[in-house]
Amino acid sequence: MGGMSLAQLAALLADPTRAAFCGALLDGRAWTAGELARHAGVAPSTASEHLSRLIAGGLLTEERQGRHRYVRLAGPAVATLIEDLTVFAETAAGDAAGGSGPAPGNLREATRRSAEARARTCYDHLAGRLGVAVADAMLDRGLVSDDAGLALTGDGRSWLAAQAIDLPPRAGGKGARPVVRTCLDWTERRTHLGGALGAALCRTALERAWVRRIGSGRALRVTPDGDRALRELLGLQLESEAA
Amino acid sequence: MGGMSLAQLAALLADPTRAAFCGALLDGRAWTAGELARHAGVAPSTASEHLSRLIAGGLLTEERQGRHRYVRLAGPAVATLIEDLTVFAETAAGDAAGGSGPAPGNLREATRRSAEARARTCYDHLAGRLGVAVADAMLDRGLVSDDAGLALTGDGRSWLAAQAIDLPPRAGGKGARPVVRTCLDWTERRTHLGGALGAALCRTALERAWVRRIGSGRALRVTPDGDRALRELLGLQLESEAA
DNA sequence: AGCGCGTTTCGGCCCCGGCCGAAACGACTC
């Protein structure tokens, strides 16, 4: 454990292909080496080498099953790090644009982007307009407060208990994952809820089939059950999916 | 403004020389190009090119005075980013050690390290054993709370007012710098106070000559005045400097 | 004007590392 330099760590993320891998893995799921290779448009052999380096660097963990090599982010800390870097790169950073921008691309791509803008996962919590709406609703209802740094309120704790949504035992303790963390959504430019709370909400929503994954990306669809649950629990009136 | 890729941003930090520049600049002060070149052990011409790239990337800002080029971190967000990366690299990250560790080095170096371990600045707030001690004292006295994410308490606000320590007007507001942020100290492996509060405390301590810079690095010395002030205001009994 | 010095630009060197394709490997299928 432990012990590489800032430059070594940054070098791991400094390659467009490896960065693409990490971006894809931000959906929190495990991908196979081949999927990532196709996703990034490189030969399988190339992908294999990149993965080995990312794993050796502690950013990814692997899990081998038969002839497949499943790979995922090594933990929430990695996801946070990559999120932070991405946000910084896309907002604060300099004029060394170079890239041709988002590149509108084909119709298939545009559809995917719009689905992700509506609702998606961001590592292990909810993002997109859905994520922002949930965060706003919880603020409005006083379940989380924003006085001096975001925090879960007493009302919020009872609400969670009433819904039988559990936080991990040590949440909020020294050195543990913070209960609530704001995460800047780069399509909405709005903050939504990360941290242990965000993860618990997302896990619950998937378990109770309030939302379902669409395809292989990180896009989500809200089910009729979910629509009802969100309206009852948080007073959320969601946009129609045609939007 | 805005708009580079994760990979481009990471590439800026992926070079040992540029990383060394950023590490040095974490003391929050402006350095000249030549100082940084000597610090990192490269030719002035090399340093010049690196600085131009870091500035173009929005990580640094420059200020030219006569024949000098002063350069500093572009803001707290950059400092936070570099801190986060450094912490991650030194703790969570993989076994690709390679480096021979901290490299004890000569006596001069050892002295500097021990001074920095005792008290130093971390961008714009206090770190080292002093920073950890201040954070602990404020927690003990209920000036900040750690229930669900760190926050400044009501008592804390009155205490600040009584000491005439001002926070920036919009602190804690949407999108603004958080009031209190924990920052992991990599020598102590303990958290200390960053954010607007940490910055205000550090600024005050320097203005009122409670601490003074030692040499050109980020090490600090607590003055007799500071010793008294910290004992009276926070009940801190500081270690002797001989430690 | 003339000098010193911090900084910048340019040319040239060289190595690191990303890319691919060919071939080997190993697991699953028939």
Added chain:
DNA sequence: GAGTCGTTTCGGCCGGGGCCGAAACGCGCT
């Protein structure tokens, strides 16, 4: 056992980019 397919290893190619030294550029000084 033969075939398929996901993955890995290896060799070779090539471009990017970090490094330096030489020379130019400015700024301040005398």
